[in-house]
Amino acid sequence: MASTFNPRSLSSPPNPSKPSSHIPTLQPPHKTITLQTPNFTISGGSTLSGHVSISGSKNSALPILAATLCCSGTSNLRNVPDLSDTRTMCSVLGSLGAEIEDLGGELVVNTDGVRSVEPCEDEIGKIRGGFFVVGPLLARFGEAVVGLPGGCDIGARPIDLYIRGLRALGAIVEFRDGKVHAHAANGKGLMGGRFRLNYPSVGATETLMMAACMADGVTVLSNEPEVIDLAHFLIASGACVEGAGTDKLLIKGRSRLHGSEYSIIPDRIEAGTFMLAAAITRSCISMSPVVPSHLSCLINKLVNAGCKIAQCTHDMLEFSAVPAKARDVLHGFNIRTNPFPGFPTDLQPQIMTLLTTCDGLSMVKESVFENRLRHVTELQKFGPRIQVCGSTALVFGKDRGRSNRTAEVRTKNSGLWEHCIGFWKRQRKKVSMLRGSRVVASDLRGGVSLVLAGLAAEGTTEINGIAHIDRGYENLETKLQRLGADVKRLINIPSPL
Numbered sequence: 001m002a003s004t005f006n007p008r009s010l011s012s013p014p015n016p017s018k019p020s021s022h023i024p025t026l027q028p029p030h031k032t033i034t035l036q037t038p039n040f041t042i043s044g045g046s047t048l049s050g051h052v053s054i055s056g057s058k059n060s061a062l063p064i065l066a067a068t069l070c071c072s073g074t075s076n077l078r079n080v081p082d083l084s085d086t087r088t089m090c091s092v093l094g095s096l097g098a099e100i101e102d103l104g105g106e107l108v109v110n111t112d113g114v115r116s117v118e119p120c121e122d123e124i125g126k127i128r129g130g131f132f133v134v135g136p137l138l139a140r141f142g143e144a145v146v147g148l149p150g151g152c153d154i155g156a157r158p159i160d161l162y163i164r165g166l167r168a169l170g171a172i173v174e175f176r177d178g179k180v181h182a183h184a185a186n187g188k189g190l191m192g193g194r195f196r197l198n199y200p201s202v203g204a205t206e207t208l209m210m211a212a213c214m215a216d217g218v219t220v221l222s223n224e225p226e227v228i229d230l231a232h233f234l235i236a237s238g239a240c241v242e243g244a245g246t247d248k249l250l251i252k253g254r255s256r257l258h259g260s261e262y263s264i265i266p267d268r269i270e271a272g273t274f275m276l277a278a279a280i281t282r283s284c285i286s287m288s289p290v291v292p293s294h295l296s297c298l299i300n301k302l303v304n305a306g307c308k309i310a311q312c313t314h315d316m317l318e319f320s321a322v323p324a325k326a327r328d329v330l331h332g333f334n335i336r337t338n339p340f341p342g343f344p345t346d347l348q349p350q351i352m353t354l355l356t357t358c359d360g361l362s363m364v365k366e367s368v369f370e371n372r373l374r375h376v377t378e379l380q381k382f383g384p385r386i387q388v389c390g391s392t393a394l395v396f397g398k399d400r401g402r403s404n405r406t407a408e409v410r411t412k413n414s415g416l417w418e419h420c421i422g423f424w425k426r427q428r429k430k431v432s433m434l435r436g437s438r439v440v441a442s443d444l445r446g447g448v449s450l451v452l453a454g455l456a457a458e459g460t461t462e463i464n465g466i467a468h469i470d471r472g473y474e475n476l477e478t479k480l481q482r483l484g485a486d487v488k489r490l491i492n493i494p495s496p497l
């Protein structure tokens with residue numbers, strides 16, 4: 001991974017102005033999940049076929065579970081995925097006094113018994129979404145004492161935008177004893193106010209929406225599908241939220257929200273991961289339910305690379321990467337992660353794995369999180385040539401005489417070209433199929449990108465640290481097995497001394 005080239009001048013599309021490192025910083029401690037049992041063992045090389053059912057979205061379910069704290073009566077939530085993250089979120093609510101009943105496929109949440117405004121710190125520290133409860137607790141009870149969040153270790157992930165936004169809504173916020181202490185300035189409820197995020201943070205937008213739904217007026221920016229899903233849940237519960245899906249949300253306060261019945265949207269990141277599993281194994285699979293427009297950016301990239309959408313309805317996709325002729329290849333391409341509708345950062349590690357099997361040189365630029373290329377070191381153990389500099393990775397695919405002109409031009413313009421083309425020429429003859437390896441997942445999407453590598457690799461792969469993957473994929477191995485993959489979850493028994 002050592003690099004000497006300078007990527008400063010890499011040309012790239014405009015990025016919304018991201019808060020820079022001068023912003024303060026209540027930075028959350030990233031909790032390390034103990035990397036031990038179980039693991040995945042994968043025999044690579046199988047072609048996939050058949051249909052996969054896509055679960056509800058983790059990143060919608062977490063804020064919507066938090067939002068039930070705003071609602072009197074019961075909230076009936078369908079399509080909540082059964083993940084370690086959603087279980088943790090239920091424990092967070094339980095630690096406040098909420099009652100949650102699992103009807104199998106439907107969670108019934110009643111928060112009328114909530115008497116505490118201080119959720120269990122250990123549970124909050126396991127996931128990013130735990131911190132979202134600060135918004136609804138302030139909205140309904142006028143007070144919250146919340147520990148710092150955990151989640152994937154992919155960057156500093158500060159919470160300064162949350163704090164600034166809550167202050168703009170009239171909260172007094174202090175940091176004491178490792179926790180955020182917030183209360184409504186007038187001792188009753190939040191007053192409402194206007195706040196413009198200087199970066200469309202998903203979590204800050206969601207937290208402020210929940211905080212504002214019993215106060216008045218907030219202007220926020222993120223329009224990720226999961227933010228819109230939360231807006232729809234709040235509206236179903238009696239909130240007045242205008243502008244969901246645009247870059248301006250207007251929330252008019254209501255004194256009370258009520259329970260409702262709501263179904264979480266399908267997980268676009270899970271669906272995207274399965275499309276990439278089909279692409280890397282050059283297979284054809286169908287999937288539902290999906291919202292195809294949530295996947296447009298990925299679909300465009302894959303179609304340009306040589307894949308096909310064989311069928312598409314309002315909630316089903318049939319995706320094929322089966323070559324029409326034996327000599328057909330998938331062509332490398334460039335991606336840059338960005339807020340929706342840009343390329344999702346949560347699919348960056350997975351698409352990088354696909355690119356190692358494509359033709360030519362590809363460039364991957366991570367622009368949302370500053371430390372989201374950690375999986376590369378493990379991915380390299382499968383044999384591909386990937387060079388990282390800062391937040392950019394160059395993926396040296398197979399050379400069959402065609403290369404990715406855009407990557408060439410961009411790298412040429414940036415002075416990177418001489419360095420990397422020389423390297424590629426020396427290495428390309430050595431590039432062959434991915435080879436099975438023993439690797440460790442260090443975060444959720446980086447971890448699943450290793451599963452994709454294992455599916456395509458020659459031989460056997462063992463992936464440890466799969467607790468990270470269990471945070472965000474429901475029954476991953478069962479779903480892959482049904483598609484024909486040879487994946488097993490094994491429990492390691494530590495050898496006696």
Ligand SMILES: CC(=O)N[C@H]1[C@@H](OP(=O)(O)OP(=O)(O)OC[C@H]2O[C@@H](n3ccc(=O)[nH]c3=O)[C@H](O)[C@@H]2O)O[C@H](CO)[C@@H](O)[C@@H]1O
Binds near residue numbers: 059129157158159199
């Ligand atoms: C539970 C959940 O929904 N997680 C998703 C959510 O995370 P999350 O809500 O944490 O992501 P954000 O959109 O907040 O973060 C984007 C960028 O903004 C920065 N930032 C954020 C808040 C803040 O107060 N200050 C600040 O500087 C972050 O460090 C990061 O560099 O959106 C991300 C971006 O689509 C996804 O990768 C995560 O899967």
Ligand SMILES: C=C(OP(=O)(O)O)C(=O)O
Binds near residue numbers: 150346
């Ligand atoms: C980064 C992710 O999750 P979290 O924000 O919960 O850590 C993710 O889902 O890829």
